[in-house]
Amino acid sequence: MTVTLDRPVTAEPPTPDALGVVRRARRAPLRHHRRLVAGLVVVLVGAFAARVLLGDFTVTIPDFVRILGGEQIPGATYIVMESKLPRAVLAVLVGLAFGVGGAIFQTTLRNPLASPDIIGVSLGASAAAVSGIALAGWTGWSVSAAAILGALGVALAVRAVAGDHGGFRLVLAGIGLAAAMQSVIQYVFTRVDEWDVQLVLRWLTGSVNGVAWPAIGLLALALAVLLPATAWAARSLRATELGDDTAAGLGVGRARTDLLMLLGVLLVAVGVAAAGPVAFVAFLSGPIARALNHGRTTLPAAGLVGAVIVLAGDYAGAYAFADLNLPVGVVTGAFGAPFLLWLLARGPLTGQRGRRAA
Template sequence: MRIRPLTLTLAALVPLLVFASVLLGSYVVTVPDLITIVSRHLNGERGIPGASFIVLDTKIPRAVLAAFAGAAFGLSGGTFQTLLRNPLASPDVIGVSSGASAGAVAAIVLFGARGITASLSALVGALLVALLIHSLSRGEGSAGLRLILAGIGVGAALQAVVQFLMSRTDIRTASDVLLWVSGSLNPASGDRITVLFVAMLALVPALALLARPLRVLELGDDAAAGLGVNVSRVRLGLLVVAVALAAFGTAAAGPLAFVAFLALPLARQLDPRAGLLAAALSGAVVVLVADFVGANVAPLLLGGSVLPVGIVTGALGAPFLLWLLVSPAGRTRRKVA
């Protein structure tokens, strides 16, 4: 399969942004110092005091988690949007991210969960909500439209649950919850990266295998069935993988608003035939850029206030959603979908 120029460009841009995130920012690291720190760490030697901690425990984990989480969300959103033939179909819109948030918030507020436990609760919450949405969407009519409408309703109810739990807890716990639901890379660690990486090692090949008839499904269920595709089995498999990608991404970095929604449409603004690989790379670029802006540009504009990456991606995604709803180009895409 020929790799498109946009995909090659994004594939080159992602590692460049990772290096930029590590080298630049409030603490600037030179290339020689970075090489020294990494080489000494690999050899088990003592690194540069202070700088080694900042680079190895903060900058590198944060940048790597941003890239992996963005790719997971981009793949998930691109799969939903392509499968359901609707640009509004993404984990943010249909309630999967809300399920993850509700699961994590319930664990934090009710059981005092922290760290990996809260992340696992987010994973369970996303999977349970996806199962509920899938059950509610069964019936006559367009399966994609029913799924989106059921997801919007369930997501709204879960947001109310999150707000209720936050109103019933103490200020310290509420601040922890607020940071988590905003989507933040501050808790980036080797454990979170490892769990997400292992999950993607299993899910990405499964998605690549299931995605072969995805272009045929874009023609419609009847046309795909006529061409020999087992529509119900392929659709269910793709939905399970897409939900799992969003769930693991949310468990690792929190519900990064609109990343899954933005990734594929942004790629297709540059190349209308962009596919899932471009969506994954686009998602990684969005999160890396948004994190750099929130951590380094926002403090200059807001008097020292660092913004969680989820707030920055939300600020990018909300105008794009409005444009999609009101612009002639957006209306054309919805009619095609």
């Protein structure tokens, strides 16, 4: 009896067409992200130009270039170099810090409500700053240092209370500490000297007006260190979004996540130290950038969106209402509060990046 063995079945190699489809599918999100970032850069440049050149006192582009070159144009040089340009530069830097920091919070904690505004980090910085002003008589760099330490202290306290649970427990702990910080601010405000009222109000609302060039330079230096460090730590952000257990299985330890959170806190802290707690910028930037990027997290786009929001809010606060100059924090707060209500009205949220509960 003869037994005939069938030839082993081998997998056919992929055809060139199939490989091309896979490559195109993998490259499409990257191409879209590059186009998105490039588009946001164009929008940011346009908003920056509008903030510097337009308004009650318009400046032509040739005159602006001459002013930057050191030429003295009566009236225009002072307005550009001491008012318009520093406000625009500070708005961009603060928006970048808040946008990237807020996106880190929301992505790492997998909750759209876990922004520095909601969980008390910004209020912690403000409480420390106004306490230093009103109770200790601090000014200048000491107030900024107090704000940074206040933000770090609240972040550590929230993390300690929430433990390893994260999610809504962390948000609830943050809301509780935010209420406590708000009580501290209200108490300190009753003790503040009348000469310091305007300075304290700046720390309560957030403003890019009246900040000197040395303070702007210090913020730029801090971001020059923090943003590259964030880009390096964010290489594992995709794995972190999947949860601690999954991230650990992929080789991303808890230390990398904690480092990314620390960098997010520092970004928000230096932004608050420079301009006060500009409301809802950190909360809005991440979801807007994610929506523009087809649901994918993108820290560069979040930073650019934050910069555009602060620039547009400062321009609207300065010129939208006749004879009324509103701090940028008032404008962003007016738009951020409805966004928060809309997000809550969408339905119950889980800890996985705000998806609806099943």
